[in-house]
Amino acid sequence: MLTGIGQGALGTAGWTLVFNNVPGARSGTASGALNLGRSMGVVRSVALFSAIFAAREQAHVEAFRETFRLGALVVLAGVGCSLLAWRTAARASEEPEATGADASG
Numbered sequence: 001m002l003t004g005i006g007q008g009a010l011g012t013a014g015w016t017l018v019f020n021n022v023p024g025a026r027s028g029t030a031s032g033a034l035n036l037g038r039s040m041g042v043v044r045s046v047a048l049f050s051a052i053f054a055a056r057e058q059a060h061v062e063a064f065r066e067t068f069r070l071g072a073l074v075v076l077a078g079v080g081c082s083l084l085a086w087r088t089a090a091r092a093s094e095e096p097e098a099t100g101a102d103a104s105g
Helices: 002-020 024-055 060-094
Strands: none
Touching (some): 002 024, 002 060, 024 060
């Protein structure tokens, strides 16, 4: 459920940010890169959380707690990175583009 909320809240914004900054001719490449990154993240998460759980075989409840704490930290890091990228993109779009000629004459 938490994953669904996170993907719903941040996934669309991230994809929009990427596709607004990629030329139309490269949108297929951008889509493939985003899907690859998402799939790699899922695989790494399952492997990591499985390893944590297996290492704590005697204390199942504590292993689940540690897993969810680590997951929460990863989510917070992702939110921070997304906000930083969004802020950087917003600043870049506000800067006037250089025309190559001096406007004063």
